[in-house]
Amino acid sequence: MNRTRVRRFFGITLFALVALAATSCGTNSTTSSGDNPSAIAATIHIADGKFEPREIDIVVGGSVMWINDDVASHNVKFLEPSTFNSGVIKPAATWIQTFTSAGNYDYYCDFHNSMKGSVVVRPAP
Numbered sequence: 001m002n003r004t005r006v007r008r009f010f011g012i013t014l015f016a017l018v019a020l021a022a023t024s025c026g027t028n029s030t031t032s033s034g035d036n037p038s039a040i041a042a043t044i045h046i047a048d049g050k051f052e053p054r055e056i057d058i059v060v061g062g063s064v065m066w067i068n069d070d071v072a073s074h075n076v077k078f079l080e081p082s083t084f085n086s087g088v089i090k091p092a093a094t095w096i097q098t099f100t101s102a103g104n105y106d107y108y109c110d111f112h113n114s115m116k117g118s119v120v121v122r123p124a125p
């Protein structure tokens, strides 16, 4: 190795060490995902006037979270039971419903008749 190569080698090594130190420091702050006791079995995004995915499958006892990614307000209203009713979900807001009995649950958005979805709740295996 001549002098320039040696200098370049140390330069690269130093850069790699700094990069490594930066990444290992960054991982310390992302370890807070297990502190919610009620696990979310499925997530439904509301976007472009649609529930996505439109139909989901969960197991009894699971909770579903709706996230309004749209610019408009929406709601999630079940035909049966009628007590499963989110009220207004504003943009960026979320709503969670837990399902304790197996069955097919159809829902819609009061404000937009074309918005429909269903939750299929299967018995525990």
Ligand SMILES: [Cu+2]
Residues within 6 Å of the ligand: 049, 073, 074, 075, 109, 110, 111, 112, 115
């Ligand atoms: Cu809607």
